[in-house]
Every structure is written in C-alpha cells, then in structure tokens.
Amino acid sequence: MGNIQAEPIESKRKYGHRYIDALHQILAGQGWMTCPKSMLAGMTAASFRFTVDRRLTAESTSAYNWMAEHFVSADLLGLTTSQDAGFCFTSTFPIYRKQALRDIRRSLDRGMPCILWHDQFVVATGYDDTSEILFLSDGQTAGDIPLPFDQFGRGQSPYWYYQILEDRIALDEIEVYRESLVQAIFKWETHDLMLPEADYACGKAAHDAVIHAFRIGDYDPIGASEVLAYYADSKRDILEYVTALERYWPELHAATTSYRTVAQLWDEAVRFIATTESNEDHSVRIVMTELFQDANVSEGKAVQSLKHLMRETIHNRFDDIGLR
Structure with a gap:
C-alpha cells in the first residue's frame, strides 16, 4: 500500500x-x-527495573536485555x-x-x-x-x-x-498484579546476565553502585544527572502503582510507606543536584551518598514486604521466580 x-x-x-x-x-x-502510564509500568514490572553503568553514564537507562524484557512485559499483559x-x-x-x-x-x-x-x-x-x-x-x-x-x-x-x-488475550487482573510484584522482587535480587558485572549493576546492587560512585567521586557528572532524573520518575511510578494495589491487598501498606520514602529521597536528590554549580564537589557527593544510603534501606524494606506478601507464590516456585 x-x-x-x-x-x-x-x-x-x-x-x-x-x-x-x-x-x-x-x-x-x-x-x-x-489506565495511567504508571499502572502499565507497574503491571509490566518495567518501573522496578533498575540498572546502572558503574560510572552512571547516560546509557544506563537503556542497558538491559531488550528482547527478554520486552517479551516478558508484553506477556504479562496477555x-x-x-x-x-x-x-x-x-x-x-x-x-x-x-x-x-x-x-x-x-x-x-x-x-x-x-x-x-x-x-x-x-x-x-x-x-x-x-x-x-x-x-x-x-x-x-x-x-x-x-x-x-x-x-x-x-x-x-x-x-x-x-x-x-x-x-x-484476556487475563485475570489480580493475577497480573500478583505476577508484577513477584517480578519486582526478581528485579531487585537478580543481575541481568547480558551485562558484565564489572561494568553494570542491577537492582539492589545498582543502589550500592550509585552510593559507591558518589562516595569515591568516580562518575560521569552529566550522565549522572540524566540517570537520576530517569529513575526518580520510575520510583514515582512504583509508588503510584503500589498505592493503587492497596485496594486489593491492604497488607501492601508497609511497602507503600517505604516506596513513598524512596520516591521522596530520589526527588530530593534530583532537586539537590540540579541546584548545585558542580555535582562533583565533595560536599555535594556527601549529601548524595547519604540520600541514596537512606533510599537503599527503604527500598530494601519495601521488597521484604513484597516477599512476605508473595511468600506462597515464591515458595511454590522453589524460589525460582524469574520468567526468562
């Protein structure tokens, strides 16, 4: 045509x-x-993906296995x-x-x-x-x-x-939400096998990598600003998503509270780094390190809450919860 x-x-x-x-x-x-985009990002577990180049370069936001992740995202939606x-x-x-x-x-x-x-x-x-x-x-x-x-x-x-x-195909809405939370746990605990661990970090390890980069000052200052802003958006998406799911699982309240803290800390970090003349100053790096240490602790608590809620599903899979 x-x-x-x-x-x-x-x-x-x-x-x-x-x-x-x-x-x-x-x-x-x-x-x-x-539904809002934040719900789609949650249902596909895309908002829970957190990968960084260890120097916080701009490519961090697209450094993942596209074929595997996008197949799973679509599959989760039917x-x-x-x-x-x-x-x-x-x-x-x-x-x-x-x-x-x-x-x-x-x-x-x-x-x-x-x-x-x-x-x-x-x-x-x-x-x-x-x-x-x-x-x-x-x-x-x-x-x-x-x-x-x-x-x-x-x-x-x-x-x-x-x-x-x-x-x-039509899927049960509750099961879509349930599986997305299981995949959120998987993304927090698992490294993307396509990425060399010497250069990249995923999930909890990505938090550790961000903290380490600011602590020693070895990062791309321009790329870092872009990466932090990108993932701050994702943290807000997570908060909106988990908050919405409380109507089905009131037990998610503890996770919601922790994710709210995470989103606030990431927003604070983005605002702070945007108002500084140089995000490479030692004093700036100290503040950023402390913010992300607190965010790391809060997100860890949130994931533990998810694991408690999804413990039966995780147990039934013998702790092998990945879909790839």
Missing part, C-alpha cells in the same frame, strides 16, 4: 522516550488500555508479539533491515503501530512507499518525524530493534 498513517497519540515525557512510553502510546491509541534486534555494522544488516521494514509496514497496513529503536524507543505510525519514508512519533515532537527506509537502524547508536503487537 502506498501511504499509511495512523492517528498519533501524545505521550509526553521528561527524560527520554522509554519502551513503556511507546507501549502505552500504542495501547492507548488502540483502545486496549485506559499480548502476543514478534520482535527482532541486532547491530547495524554486521554484514547481514541490509537483509534484516529489508525484513524489518516489510514487517513494520505489514503491521501498519492492519492499523497497528510498531515500537522501534531510533536512539530512543519511538512509535512507527505510518509510511509512504513512494517516498520510502517511515513516520515516527516520539511522544513529544509535534507532528511526524520522517525516517527514510535506508536510515532504519542507523542512528547515533549502532542498535536496531522493532516489536510488533499481534494480538491479546
């Missing part, structure tokens, strides 16, 4: 367009979801998907690009936008075969962002990725 264009759905964000922003954009546009990814510098990339463009256009022909990576997660909303252009939405820029077919997978980063939503 020559020219296909879906109606764009706004998805305003402050710190980069996350996978969950793109997914929410599509689900809301298709009428498949009406969505069937197809996806692929790779590097643009491989000799076979032109073949993969051709297939990717075919898959994306086929999905758009049936009215389903797609998620793809173009230096951030964006939504392909349409295409023009004559001009050989994809139309993208990043949830913030007004109007369409044109991407020539031959530039697919050729951004500033060497990665290409796309995911197509195919169908959905």
